[in-house]
Structure formats: C-alpha cells, structure tokens
Amino acid sequence: MQLKGKVAYVTGAASGLGKAIAKLYAEEGAKVAIADLNLEAARVAASELQAAGCEAIGLGVDVTNEEQVEQSVAATVKALGGIDILISNAGIQIVHPIEEFTFADWRKMLAIHLDGAFLTTRACMKHMIDQKRGGAIIYMGSVHSKEASVLKAPYVTAKHGLMGLSKTVAKEGAKYGIRSNVICPGFVRTPLVDNQIPEQAQALGITNEQVIKNVMLKDTVDGEFTTVDDVARVALLFAAFPTNALTGQSLNVSHGWSMT
Numbered sequence: 268m269q270l271k272g273k274v275a276y277v278t279g280a281a282s283g284l285g286k287a288i289a290k291l292y293a294e295e296g297a298k299v300a301i302a303d304l305n306l307e308a309a310r311v312a313a314s315e316l317q318a319a320g321c322e323a324i325g326l327g328v329d330v331t332n333e334e335q336v337e338q339s340v341a342a343t344v345k346a347l348g349g350i351d352i353l354i355s356n357a358g359i360q361i362v363h364p365i366e367e368f369t370f371a372d373w374r375k376m377l378a379i380h381l382d383g384a385f386l387t388t389r390a391c392m393k394h395m396i397d398q399k400r401g402g403a404i405i406y407m408g409s410v411h412s413k414e415a416s417v418l419k420a421p422y423v424t425a426k427h428g429l430m431g432l433s434k435t436v437a438k439e440g441a442k443y444g445i446r447s448n449v450i451c452p453g454f455v456r457t458p459l460v461d462n463q464i465p466e467q468a469q470a471l472g473i474t475n476e477q478v479i480k481n482v483m484l485k486d487t488v489d490g491e492f493t494t495v496d497d498v499a500r501v502a503l504l505f506a507a508f509p510t511n512a513l514t515g516q517s518l519n520v521s522h523g524w525s526m527t
C-alpha cells in the first residue's frame with residue numbers, strides 16, 4: 268500500500284497506459300480520478316476499480332480545454348479530498364512525412380500533448396500548493412522525448428517539450444515539496460500503437476511485421492515490446508518516492524531502445 272490516502276488524477280486513463288497506472292495506483296491504496304475524453308469509457312474504468320473495492324471516479328475532460336481541465340480537477344479535489352499525484356498521460360499519434368503534415372494536425376498534436384500537460388499541471392499545482400502536502404507530477408514522455416523517428420515530427424517535438432516543462436516544474440515546485448518527473452516508454456501494444464502499425468506500413472511501403480521488427484523493436488536489446496505493467500511500475504516509483512532527491516528526472520522503460 269505505497270499510496271495509501273493519496274489522490275491521483277490520471278488523464279487518458281480510460282485506455283492503455285493510463286488505465287494500467289490508475290489500476291496499480293488504486294491497488295496501492297490511492298483514490299483515483301479517471302479523466303478522459305471518452306466519458307463513457309472513463310466511467311466503465313472507474314466502475315471496474317470500484318467493483319474491486321477501490322475509490323475511483325470517471326470524468327469526461329478534453330485536456331486541451333482550459334475550463335474543462337479546471338473544473339475536473341476541482342471536482343476531483345471535492346470528491347476525493349485533495350490532489351497528490353498528476354499523471355499527464357492523454358495522447359494521440361498522427362504519422363506523416365513533414366512535407367505532408369497539415370498545420371491543423373500539427374497544432375492538434377501539440378495541443379493535446381503540450382497544452383494538455385500545461386493546463387493539468389497548472390490546475391493541480393495550485394491545489395497542491397494550497398494543500399501544503401507536496402505532490403508528484405508525472406508526465407508520459409516517450410523514448411521520443413530523447414530520440415527522433417521519421418514520420419513523427421509533432422510527436423517528437425511535443426515529447427521533447429515535456430522534458431523542459433518537467434524540469435521547470437521541478438525547480439518551481441521544490442519549495443512546496445512538489446516533484447516532477449518524466450516516464451519514457453518504448454513501444455507498448457496499446458490502441459495508440461496498434462493503429463499506427465498499418466499506417467507506418469503504408470507510409471514506408473513495408474509489411475506490418477516489418478514495421479514491428481525493423482522499425483519499432485529494431486533497437487531494443489531483445490526484440491520485446493514494453494508492457495503497460497512495466498510502465499505502471501515506473502509510475503508507482505515516481506509517485507511513491509518520498510523526497511525531492513528524485514525530481515527533474517526521466518526514466519526510460521524501453522527494453523534498452525534508449526540508453527541516454
């Protein structure tokens with residue numbers, strides 16, 4: 268029970284990595300707000316946790332919408348008794364060569380990944396500062412916070428940007444006991460990745476199997492996908508760590524794809 272009595276607000280928690288993190292946090296004693304664009308799926312995920320005896324609420328929120336973010340964080344504080352952990356995780360993927368990327372898609376990617384991270388950080392930090400009990404702010408970065416890949420200009424740009432935001436939050440949050448860190452996963456088989464396999468195959472003129480073997484897992488030490496559970500364990504480490512000794516950092520969980 269490493270998170271007993273803590274309240275976590277997890278964005279994009281109706282699916283994939285966010286859902287696995289919310290589940291592990293709940294199992295470790297946290298009260299969890301499942302905040303997702305898909306309200307119905309958020310409610311289902313919350314009811315699954317409730318059925319297991321955990322305290323959870325499902326909230327519909329678009330992380331690019333300032334008012335919705337402010338309201339849903341305030342609703343979390345009211346319903347669950349404060350806020351101790353933010354997982355800024357909601358994200359999408361759009362792949363194209365740069366010369367074919369529309370400005371609208373570029374802006375959409377930066378809005379979800381960067382505006383969403385800023386808005387949720389600001390909303391949660393205000394409450395954490397007022398509460399005077401510290402906090403953990405955790406961003407879902409990627410190996411693409413450190414490395415580039417073809418076809419992913421806005422994703423790589425946004426994921427690098429999260430590293431800057433996190434380091435700034437670490438400096439500004441220190442005096443309040445608010446720590447900030449970035450998780451950098453390799454490829455994990457979630458809907459986000461499953462959808463891009465055929466898209467990359469088409470863009471690169473290769474098969475789905477070749478995308479997995481020669482693109483996604485090419486630089487891992489063992490040709491293995493990272494799992495949602497692997498990532499959730501790292502999220503638990505960052506959330507449960509008790510002091511400012513672990514802040515402003517990033518941790519790769521990628522089967523050795525990135526070693527920087």
Ligand code: NAD
Pocket residue numbers: 278279280281282283284285302303304305328329330331356357358359379407408409410451452453454455456457458459460
């Ligand atoms: P996923 O598609 O399984 O889940 C993403 C969730 O985010 C969905 O439930 C979706 O409804 C929600 N979402 C999308 N836009 C939103 C918005 N505007 N507001 C609120 N919620 C929104 O994807 P995933 O693989 O679990 O990805 C989660 C995060 O992990 C993303 O930031 C992604 O970039 C990152 N990531 C994923 C991988 C991977 O291999 N799957 C690797 C590294 C980083």
